[in-house]
Amino acid sequence: MKAKIVITPKKAVLDPQGKTVQSALEHMGYTGVAGVHVGKYIEIDLAPGTDREAARQALDTACHRFLSNPVIEDYKLEIAD
Amino acid sequence: MHFAVLQFPASNCDQDCVHGIRVLGHTAGLVWHKDTTLGAPDAVIVPGGFSYGDYLRCGAIARFSPVMQAVKQFADNGGLVLGICNGFQILCEAGLLPGALVRNRDLQFHCEQVFLKTASRTSPFTSQIPAGKILRIPIAHGEGCYFADAETLAQLQAGDQILWQYCDQAGELSEPANPNGSLLNIAGICNAARNVAGLMPHPDRASEPLLGSTDGRLIFASMLHALAQRTAPAAVAAAAPVAQAA
Numbered sequence: 237m238k239a240k241i242v243i244t245p246k247k248a249v250l251d252p253q254g255k256t257v258q259s260a261l262e263h264m265g266y267t268g269v270a271g272v273h274v275g276k277y278i279e280i281d282l283a284p285g286t287d288r289e290a291a292r293q294a295l296d297t298a299c300h301r302f303l304s305n306p307v308i309e310d311y312k313l314e315i316a317d
Numbered sequence: 318m319h320f321a322v323l324q325f326p327a328s329n330c331d332q333d334c335v336h337g338i339r340v341l342g343h344t345a346g347l348v349w350h351k352d353t354t355l356g357a358p359d360a361v362i363v364p365g366g367f368s369y370g371d372y373l374r375c376g377a378i379a380r381f382s383p384v385m386q387a388v389k390q391f392a393d394n395g396g397l398v399l400g401i402c403n404g405f406q407i408l409c410e411a412g413l414l415p416g417a418l419v420r421n422r423d424l425q426f427h428c429e430q431v432f433l434k435t436a437s438r439t440s441p442f443t444s445q446i447p448a449g450k451i452l453r454i455p456i457a458h459g460e461g462c463y464f465a466d467a468e469t470l471a472q473l474q475a476g477d478q479i480l481w482q483y484c485d486q487a488g489e490l491s492e493p494a495n496p497n498g499s500l501l502n503i504a505g506i507c508n509a510a511r512n513v514a515g516l517m518p519h520p521d522r523a524s525e526p527l528l529g530s531t532d533g534r535l536i537f538a539s540m541l542h543a544l545a546q547r548t549a550p551a552a553v554a555a556a557a558p559v560a561q562a563a
Contacts, residue, residue: 245419249464250498252422302381305374305410307417308464 237282239295240314243304244275278303288315318544320345321358323388323404325379330365330401333521337537338362340524350382359544360397361388363404365457365519375418375460376406385411397441397540398513402458405505405515413513414506415473416465418458422498426459430529431496431518433504434484437477440507441543442514445535451488452481452532454518456496461517463499463506473506481505481516 245251251273258272282291292315304311322334324347331347338345345362348355355361368379379385385407392398392413400408408414421427433452435443446452465473473479482502485494490502497517505516520533 248466249419250422250462252420252424252498256424302377303373305377305417307409307466308419 237284237286237288237291238316239278239280239282239291240316241278241280241295241299241303242275242312243278243299243309244273244311246308246310249308275309282315291315318343318359318541319357320360320362321348321355322346322362322364323348323350323384324364325350325366325368325382327368327370328364328366328403330403330519330521333519333524334362334364334401337521337524337533341534341537341541343541348384350379350384353383353387355384355387355391358391358396360399360540361391363388363398363400363407363515364521365402365404368403368407371403371460374410375403376408376410379403379407380411389413392508392513395510395512397543399442399536399540400513400515401519401521402456402461402517405517406460408513408515414508414515415469416463416506418460418517419462419464420460421458421462421496426457427461427496428455428457429496430455431504432484432486432488432494433481433518434488434490436479436482437507439477440480440511440514440539442505442507442536442539443480445539445542447535449488450532450535451484451486452518452523452535453530454520454523454532455530456518457522458497458517461497461499463497463501463503463517465500470500472509473503474501476509478506478509478511479503480507480514481518 253274335345481504507514520536523530523533
C-alpha cells in the first residue's frame with residue numbers, strides 16, 4: 237500500500253516555474269495550453285498490515301503540518317494499493 | 318547582553334551573526350539545533366543558510382528541530398527573536414511570523430546589494446535606524462518572494478508590522494527595486510506582539526566597513542537598545558523620552 241501526495245501552488249501564489257514551462261510549451265508549438273502549475277509528488281510506502289483509514293488520517297495531518305504549507309500550497313492525498 | 322545564534326546543519330551565516338554582535342561589544346554563542354534549551358540569552362538570532370539542504374521547502378524541516386521548541390517558548394514569553402534570510406523562512410514555517418517565502422519571480426538566485434526603507438521605526442528591531450535613512454544591505458537568496466493572503470497583508474499594514482521594504486536609492490518603492498517579487502516590496506516584518514521579526518537581507522553581512530556597509534549594525538543596535546531599556550531601572554526608562562526630545 238502506498239500514499240500518493242500531490243502538492244500544487246495555490247492559485248493566488250505567483251508560480252514563475254509554471255509560467256516558464258507554459259511559455260516553453262507554446263514556443264514548441266503546443267497549442268491550447270491555458271495554464272501550467274508545477275508542484276511536487278511524494279510517494280510514501282506503507283508497512284504491510286497498516287490500517288488504511290488510520291494511515292489516511294495520520295497522513296492528512298502530516299500533509300497539513302509538514303508536507304505542504306497551507307499558506308502557499310494545496311495537496312491531494314490518495315491511498316493506493 | 319548575550320545573544321544565542323542557532324546552528325542547523327547547513328547554516329552558513331551563524332559566525333557572521335556572532336561577529337555582528339561581538340563587534341558591538343556584546344557576547345554571542347552558538348546553540349546546536351538538537352539542543353532543547355537556549356541557555357539564558359537576552360535575544361535569539363536564527364541565521365541564514367540552507368538548513369537541512371532546503372529539502373521539501375526552505376525552513377520546513379528546521380522548524381521541527383528540538384531547539385525550535387525552545388525558541389517558540391522564548392518568543393511566547395516576550396523574548397526578542399530575529400530571523401535572517403533562511404532564519405526568516407524558518408520563523409514563517411514555524412508560524413512565529415505570518416506568510417511565507419516562495420521562489421523569486423525570475424527563478425534566479427540573487428546575490429547583490431539592495432536598498433531598504435524602514436517602514437516602521439516603532440519596533441525593537443528598527444528604533445535606532447535614523448528617520449529617513451535608506452539602508453544598503455546585501456541579499457543572497459533564491460526563495461525570498463514574500464507572500465501572504467490579502468487578509469494577512471491587511472493585518473500587517475493595520476498593525477504597522479511591515480518593518481522593511483525594498484526601494485531604490487532615493488527611497489522610492491518601485492518594481493525594479495524589488496529583487497524577488499515580494500508583495501508590497503516586503504523585505505521584513507514583525508509579529509503582532511513586535512518581539513519576533515524576520516528579513517531576507519543580511520544585516521550580518523553589513524556589519525563591517527570592509528564588507529562595504531555597516532548599516533546592518535543599526536538593526537542589531539536597535540535590539541540592544543530595546544534590551545537595555547527592558548533591564549533599565551524605572552527612573553532611567555522614564556527619563557528616556559526627555560532625552561529624546563532634547
